[in-house]
Amino acid sequence: MPEPRTFRDEPVSFVRRSGRMSEAQDRAFTDLAPHYLLDVPRAVAWTSVHPEARLDVAAEYGRDAALIVEIGSGQGHAIVAAAASRPDDDFLAVEVFRAGLARTMLDADREGAKNLRVIEANAPEVLSSYLPEAAAAETWIFFPDPWHKKKHTKRRLVRPGFADNAARALVDGGLLRLATDWEDYALQMREVLDAEPLFERAFEGEWAERFDGRVMTAFERKGIAKGRDIRDLVYRRRPRP
């Protein structure tokens, strides 16, 4: 479904996909949503976040623990695997793709991963206002939509201005982990983040090692099948003065 007309200042990095939800996916939104899905006050559009809404992280998860946020979590493979194997940490999946969120909730439920929440919202708005300042220990962005046609690159998630939002949500010393199979997007990520004084590189050489917490997804497999190199990057949030 097309995103309804909005009055956002910035182009969004997604096109909302329609498609029928299966019975199980519908059930996820009725039966599992009370535990997993954050109920977000909206502003201009369904995927927006009201600028005054704030997540009370400790109240939501019922404890104080490190929070890992994944942006564009897709079907949720990476974040469900992480949440299931790291019960002492908390996880937040940010996605606009409803069927993906349903899959994430179903898999989390099957794995018994209670330390995960999902939010159906435009990620930059989650980072810039919904999460309290310094709420996240890590933010992950794996295989963001490449928008590889020249006239579309302005829709890329990691573009000038993004780093400021990402830095706001991270704790001092927190990590921003990224991966992509598009060389020119990898170069853009590196250029944007190298230029951002709030971040410093947390890797030596050209690119970071493959993050071993990243599970293989269909997007990575497709990139490899097409002969593209996979590039990881990791940046550390500099301490606040």
Ligand SMILES: C[S@@+](CC[C@H](N)C(=O)[O-])C[C@H]1O[C@@H](n2cnc3c(N)ncnc32)[C@H](O)[C@@H]1O
């Ligand atoms: C190419 S997929 C990759 C999914 C997953 N990270 C993986 O590796 O399998 C990119 C995902 O990002 C989501 N996305 C794009 N822009 C977004 C935004 N502004 N806020 C939240 N999710 C977004 C899309 O809906 C899509 O599911």
